[in-house]
Amino acid sequence: MRYAETGFDLEIDLSRGSIERVESDPKLTQLHLGGLGINAKILWDRVPAEAEAFDEDNLLIFGAGLLCGTAAPGCNRTIVSTFSPQTRLMAYSMMGGFWAPELKYAGYDRVIIRGRSPELAYLWIHNDKVEIRDASHLRGKGAIETAECIRRELKQPEAQVAAIGLAGENRVFYASIEQGRSSASRGGIGAVMGDKGLKAIAVRGTKDINIARPAEFMALCDQIWKYIKFREEHPIQNVIPIIAGLGSPQEMKLFDEKWHTTNFMWGNSRTRRKDFWNEEVEKSWKEMQESVRTRLISCYNCSLKCGATITVPGIPTYMMKCYSKLTYTMAAYSDLEFGFKIAQRATEYGVDGFSAPQVMAFALELHEAGILTDADFPGMPADVEGRFFWLLDRIVRREGIGDALADGVYWAARKIGKGAEAFDHNTIKKHEQLPLKLGMLNPVYYLMYSTGEKMNITQIEGQFPQEPFRTREEREDFVSDWIQVPHEKFKRYLLDWEPRGEKSNPHYPTIEASCDIVDWQEKMHYLDDALGVCAGLSSFPLKPPYHIHNFPAFISSATGLQMDEAAVWQAATRNRTLLRAINVRRGMRRADDKPPEDHWKKRFPDLEAKLLDGYYKMKGWNSQGIPTKASLHELGMDDVAEDLEQRGIIGNGQS
Amino acid sequence: MAKVKKTIKGLTIDADKCNGCRACEVICSAFHAAPRYSSINPARSRIRIVRDPLKDIYIPVQAGEYTASECTGRNKYIVDGKEYDECDFCRASCPSRDLFKEPDSGLPLKCDMCEDDPPLEKPKCVEWCLNDALIYAVREEEVDEAEVSPGDVEIGVESLIDKYGLKQVLDTLARRSKA
16 A cells, blocks of 8 residues: 555546556655656656657646645645746646645546647546546636536536636646636646646545554644644744745735835836835725735645635636735736736636736836837727736737737747847746846845746745844844754854845855755755645745654655655755756756846856856756766666766766 | 533534635544544545635534435525525535545444543544634533423324334334334
């Protein structure tokens, strides 16, 4: 018997209409844990390096994390992996909600989809019964609407449904996959689903997930709840409210948006409005939010309330994730009411809440600059809110200028030309980033932005504070119960880090310390993404309940595999290295590892080069950011080394 | 009539506080697994959240009595502008729905308030509900000592005779009284 996992994958070939239930190799669990790790291994083994996102050879994998479906609090993440039409590299986007545990209860750890359905279809997984069903009646329907229709027609109110909207059907490069209160949005995975002719996957399961050492495992779960309770009662001191608690930033619960609205940029990541937030704004935004927010809600088996049900009079109810309440508002220089209204339509269309508003702000900038003219926007309203709705409608249908814009800022700028490229100032590896423009280079963030395979800072950054505390006293207070650090040296890094002077950015944390900090942050994300643990209880917030010291016991008691800290750390290293190898095989090199040019005003090219060198060296990669044969051997990935060698990417003195 | 003291264990369910996470279902199915905590499966849980997120319906319901036949209840309730089915509040394990049945055998499930030896401080679902939507409530009540009047028996027997005929009832009574 397999514990924590089911031991079975569903292999769906949409071209042939075939469905297979295949037993998975338990060795893979030991090596890669599950979730992102095994998804990556499958992509490496089975998708040719030359395959593009919209080739039939490309796979779309819905993987449940290793601990999903167990009682471990907040383990509910579905990890969707494929190759991105936008970055042309590996895309992995995650969603919380209820889908992954349901898949496990149906008896599967992942669904692997290949080929392309001749007609629009959806997949219905009900324990051992799996069907590819006609979805022609769902064409053009919103993602949430689709889920409701499917639940009704199957008479399965408890089925969990992941669906695409119009954006995915029309292969918008930043189309999302929506699932009730959650979505997997980044990297255009919804476009790949649309290209495969798959409108939705509905799942319902009523089988057991078994635990290897039940009493031990349950005691660990109880400790997590206890710590969550403790952290709710003891928010972190000396930090802004939005990051003092657990979970993703509590955007639905809190009203104080001073930090986001005055530190993040408005428009196409263009303007900082330092005086935006005042009492009047606070009062009206609070009233607005309270008037539309029906209930604070969570994902599966989690006591937090990171999301909310939103009902704006006159438009259908939807559920909102944290930060998208501000992305449209700020991109349009508008207000919260507009944000709540357009987010509803964007959710039904299924677009990424980071990329979509930025693309629209970019289009309006090009219009203002005369690069695009009135002829490109026939019938566009005069008010900015109307313009955003107008643009969104055209983008998801790929109509007129919407067709170019549907490829995202990077590709649209190149298609439009006439100097539009200069307005593409906030992408990394062709992918839109958070609207942040700052002063002094932060060495830790420089490395995370440059090298992260996710290309999305919130999924790389984490529990090391983003800025130094003002006083030594505050620092000492912070480290006094900092049990999550993998090593005592991290406390020293924080204690010595000053807001100004010698021990401040960009030269402190030192190169070595910066590499250590980044390594810790990203490893925790790699573990979460393999186990299905929500980052909001682990890698993302300050002082989370899950950490490297309790993960080994969780994994061991749930699965029966004996893994100590070193083994768990090595699995995270292996997964991180494999993702790098996948992207390297597709041509990614050092030149691609860079933040947007204007992310910081004060840049330090020599220091930055040394930071990258230090990071690559620590990872066991060569100066081009390519894993070396020796480091791959150490991780038991000789097959990867051999493949890279055969292609001439490593070897012959290159590493 | 004689009064007796009776301890009544129950839950106060504050549905407004429910965030829909289903932790109660997780821990219930784990606690009642054999060996204890060895498996998780919300379909086996004796507490379920009847949820319809877009309609803002979240009702934690504990499994109650088994019933062999459906009731006539097909009423709709509108409370605070939200429309509920009568079944949304019902605790029965009944043929009209999948709730509160072992998924493999179809046998009915019933909440036992996590009876254990030694007794738990409170049922596990309450312990795992950090949002206090489920609150454990023990109260003592003085109740009339149950007394059955001959008249009640008469009515019962009459309806049995109506249904099965006198002979069938007599045969059954004769068999039972021998045992």
